[in-house]
Amino acid sequence: MTAKIIENYRISSYYYRLTLDCAEIAQKAAPGQFVMIRVNHEVEPLLRRPFSIHRQWTSSSHRSAQAEGIQILFRIVGKGTAHLASLSRGAKIDIIGPLGQGFRLKTAISHPLLIAGGIGAAPLLFLADRIEEAQALPLQPRLFLGGKTKEDILCREDFEKDGFSLHISTEDGSMGHKGLIMEPFSDYLKQAMLSGKNEITIFACGPLPLMYKVAEAARQYNLSCQVSLEQKMACGVGACLGCVIEWADADNPSRYRRVCKEGPVFEAGRRCEARRQEL
Amino acid sequence: MTAKIIENYRISSYYYRLTLDCAEIAQKAAPGQFVMIRVNHEVEPLLRRPFSIHRQWTSSSHRSAQAEGIQILFRIVGKGTAHLASLSRGAKIDIIGPLGQGFRLKTAISHPLLIAGGIGAAPLLFLADRIEEAQALPLQPRLFLGGKTKEDILCREDFEKDGFSLHISTEDGSMGHKGLIMEPFSDYLKQAMLSGKNEITIFACGPLPLMYKVAEAARQYNLSCQVSLEQKMACGVGACLGCVIEWADADNPSRYRRVCKEGPVFEAGRRCEARRQEL
Amino acid sequence: MTRKPEIRSQESEAGIRSSCRQPDTRIRLAGLELKNPVMVASGTFGYGEEYSRFIDLNQLGAIVVKGISLHPMEGNPPPRLAETPAGLLNSIGLQNVGLEAFIKTKLPFLESIDSLVIVNILGHTIDEYVALATELSKHSRVDALELNISCPNVDKGGLAFGTDCQSTFEVVQAVRQATGLPLITKLSPNVTNIAAIASSAQEAGTDAVSLINTVLGMAIDIHQRKPALARVVGGLSGPAIKPIAVRMVFQVSQAVDIPVIGMGGIMNGDDAVEFLLAGASAISVGTAHFVDPETPIKVLKGIEKYMMRYQFNTLADIIGNLTIP
Amino acid sequence: MTRKPEIRSQESEAGIRSSCRQPDTRIRLAGLELKNPVMVASGTFGYGEEYSRFIDLNQLGAIVVKGISLHPMEGNPPPRLAETPAGLLNSIGLQNVGLEAFIKTKLPFLESIDSLVIVNILGHTIDEYVALATELSKHSRVDALELNISCPNVDKGGLAFGTDCQSTFEVVQAVRQATGLPLITKLSPNVTNIAAIASSAQEAGTDAVSLINTVLGMAIDIHQRKPALARVVGGLSGPAIKPIAVRMVFQVSQAVDIPVIGMGGIMNGDDAVEFLLAGASAISVGTAHFVDPETPIKVLKGIEKYMMRYQFNTLADIIGNLTIP
């Protein structure tokens, strides 16, 4: 379907926030789901590009207003994203979605811990919005946000507005803790376990190595954990079998699973003992 | 080299006049020569597109001012020209030229007859400018301008400013004579020959069938004639041998000749008896 | 935003209006009656269901499902995809649910569709192909079989069946004897002489040939200094291969008497017409689904528009209708 | 106008600065000493002179001139060119001035250039190849010969020499015996097993192989319902064929011990590096000249930049430097 660009806002040198008018997708969207965008009508790039749904959007300030569109938070890494960044308000783009399996929020979550690396923050804000809307939590929800430099620390204020307490780290120390975000996250987990706060659910999105480490930590403490993974995609709808990843759990013994269909969000914590060695 | 767009003026639904800042090319340019333009930096269209130099351009109103740029008159027919039409003032395009062999104006021309079909008018205006600058002609120069509809009749006023007397025809009769431009042209030739005006030199540019007919007429009356031809091109510089056309004359017996190198302007009149039958 | 000027069509619209009769796009081939010549290529359309949310499957001439093997195959390790200029490299490794699960879990959905269903089959030995053909012939929802002969023949050191006339003949003949279903042999383009392979398949009794499968290709991640695909070499599809596909469809059409189903880089109606003019009786949309799930419908509309514009009433009027200078 | 945002490089610029030593891009192959690995492909660069207005020919590793035959050839009728998605189809028909005129009118210009000159030769019989090689070996300005074996072998019913191991062996061996010049055999990609052909050429004594020549393709003008090229089928070049070329260069490099010269769709330095990593010792720029005459210079700069970024000092460090999972 076609969506009109409401705004394509440049956050910093490489990050953009794209607001799209597409009520149909917006109203069906769940946190963790994604859309496939055709950035132009040329043969290069040939394929659509996958982007997480960053937020539902509404023009009205009324809280209970129906969603009229979605936002995408993206980083320029190649041709497709560069082209997307060049589009302006009023332009129309071809988009399909919402696609894939998002974060599962069915059971009451008493203590959500979110962890993101860089652009991984994108889908977590939608999740944070939902957590904030739906839940009166016994403990303050927390977000661990890591990046290379302070430019990669995205949406800080938005998460704070959603009532999250933030832990920030940057590799160059330009904001927050200097180092990798796994360090404060591990420390927190260790302490939480000591103090008996084991009703933790982890939601993670970011580079694959970070996802492995988060999953490993979750299993170590036997915590519930969901991670959002990435893989190159062609169809985005489960038809081509191109986007598989090796990520199995007890309920899903098949070796390769489609990021676009069974994912992008996968169970990664205590329910994933079957193939622990492979992660 | 790179040229900045000074203006990309939309003449009518499908015709544009592009003014480019490229003094180097402009100062070397001769009427009938062309440039190769890279319309974008994508893989489609892959190749440069050839365009005749329509006019030299200068920002100053002083007549003897040095040329600072060139103009291109083009018609949208496909991807490349559509993209070119979408470019605006200030954009930079990659251009090489001037290329090829233009109209030969060495000998004194007492009675130039120009004939153009549609976009064929483009290079003829540059020629008309030169004729107007250089020559005090015994007879008024004439231009025969044909098109499908009046939209295809280009640069009327400019040719008139250059002192040309105009004969116009359109297939739908929306301007001038209703019919093909060969009709008034043939009539004129016939009459001119009767009245002994045989110091005629014909300069033609337009669709291939028209060029064949013009060449045929020139040979019939034993007149000097130069036609500008088109062929798909790849290199534009004589290297690939892709743009050949079957157009031989007494001086050039080789069967296939490169439009980009030996052309685009070829001798077609009395000097071309060798292969008359092939035309 | 850039202005997007319209492209002037070389012919006036009047030509289109003058003949508004809806053209007849039905086509019979290999004993099948297709409501139109637009099929979907194996492996690019899953088992049909995946795209049912995006287009009306009943509008398709035929659905060719993802290649099925006797036993489930887990496929190749990721990464399985790489984009190239105007093309896509894939190395899915023939991952599929296997014959049994296909019949149990995938075929039922297709019962509700009234387009033809063609099952693409693959094997590593002739016996596997025969077993697949025998079993699938028992199911009335299966309208035809498409033999993917681009698979490694384990009895011949892993060389693909379809790269050799003799192996092609043998596998097609064996399957021909095992099934009464219409049989389509899908040819590999990675051969010196595709017309010769097509002739062997014809001799062995195939009812039609389809082509082209993907062209072997490779891409390298120069920053990591490793192949972009885990399995190094993959299959190239998409617009990049269209001229190769058109050439092969033309060559094969000249060489055989059976119908040809053309594919390779078809993105729109004009591309499809190119294949029909080259001699194909039907065409398949493949990679284009990924770009736009509605492609098959748009392709059909494009073919119809072309037929109306030039006043062709039936598909037979355009198939192979090419003037060779 | 559209804003054109920069693309963020995945590695920081610091990596580049840390090793500013100019890398050594010289390469020896087939007894030749190239100042750099960037050559220009036969048929895309005329006889050198055509592009001398646009680039400094002395900066090229080698100039491979348009294919020369014993007698002048007038080539195919037009149209000879058609554009396809990310590709170019050509059917020049081997038009060239012939051996005698080449020596008289084209070679003198090349005397003034200090890059290597490689003459691409083509014949319709083995005798023609031998005659060409014999005569060209007498001219000191000719540094090496490149054998185009994609030509129809009239003694074998017009099948191209390069589609058959035996014919390849025969023609290469005959030319090998006729010349002491370094001999490069240029392979056709239109074969089932290019590694086998390369091995035959090696066995017959070629000093190097170059690949790929163009891929056979076809395009149709659907409005005129005739082939876009007068001669129906032509050769596909450009970015579209790059993945096919990289695959073949990789396969051939694995199969032979002689150096490989890679080409097919190289548009920039990154593309060239892809071929080097796949195993090529040098590369040729072809169709890209038409897009940008400065491509060879830009490609060389791109290779150097890559080497500096990853701190490779010599070309040998990157040739075939590929991790296979």
Ligand SMILES: Cc1cc2nc3c(=O)[nH]c(=O)nc-3n(C[C@H](O)[C@H](O)[C@H](O)COP(=O)(O)OP(=O)(O)OC[C@H]3O[C@@H](n4cnc5c(N)ncnc54)[C@H](O)[C@@H]3O)c2cc1C
């Ligand atoms: C489910 C999912 C959700 C995503 N959500 C977001 C998001 O919210 N915001 C965002 O900025 N990006 C997101 N991505 C990544 C985004 O799709 C890629 O950055 C984009 O496709 C790159 O396109 P390109 O043409 O600019 O880069 P290309 O020119 O295609 O590639 C440039 C570089 O990016 C890498 N790359 C390409 N595709 C992917 C991919 N799918 N995953 C990871 N790396 C890739 C390439 O390997 C290469 O190094 C998501 C990916 C997936 C699979």
Ligand SMILES: Cc1cc2nc3c(=O)[nH]c(=O)nc-3n(C[C@H](O)[C@H](O)[C@H](O)COP(=O)(O)OP(=O)(O)OC[C@H]3O[C@@H](n4cnc5c(N)ncnc54)[C@H](O)[C@@H]3O)c2cc1C
């Ligand atoms: C020496 C020379 C000078 C030219 N001068 C002008 C000029 O001043 N103004 C102008 O508008 N056009 C001129 N042309 C034609 C112009 O080059 C083509 O219209 C243009 O290349 C079409 O590009 P496209 O991508 O828009 O069309 P494409 O998508 O490439 O093709 C669309 C249609 O145009 C036809 N076409 C493509 N290339 C050519 C070509 N070289 N000649 C004729 N038809 C072609 C195709 O067959 C097709 O029918 C000239 C051509 C030559 C060879």
Ligand SMILES: Cc1cc2nc3c(=O)[nH]c(=O)nc-3n(C[C@H](O)[C@H](O)[C@H](O)COP(=O)(O)O)c2cc1C
């Ligand atoms: C992801 C993918 C998977 C494919 N799987 C199969 C398959 O299982 N069996 C088969 O015969 N062809 C398979 N093909 C080949 C296609 O059916 C088709 O022949 C090829 O892609 C060319 O058409 P296209 O360029 O329109 O995609 C596959 C192609 C792609 C891109």
Ligand SMILES: Cc1cc2nc3c(=O)[nH]c(=O)nc-3n(C[C@H](O)[C@H](O)[C@H](O)COP(=O)(O)O)c2cc1C
């Ligand atoms: C117009 C043109 C003419 C060519 N002529 C020759 C030739 O005479 N001899 C030859 O061996 N290869 C010839 N080739 C093939 C090129 O040398 C090269 O192998 C091929 O184009 C692939 O490289 P590219 O994709 O970079 O162009 C020609 C290619 C083109 C495009």
Ligand code: FES
């Ligand atoms: S992208 Fe096609 S199955 Fe996931």
Ligand code: FES
């Ligand atoms: S376009 Fe290459 S020789 Fe004329």
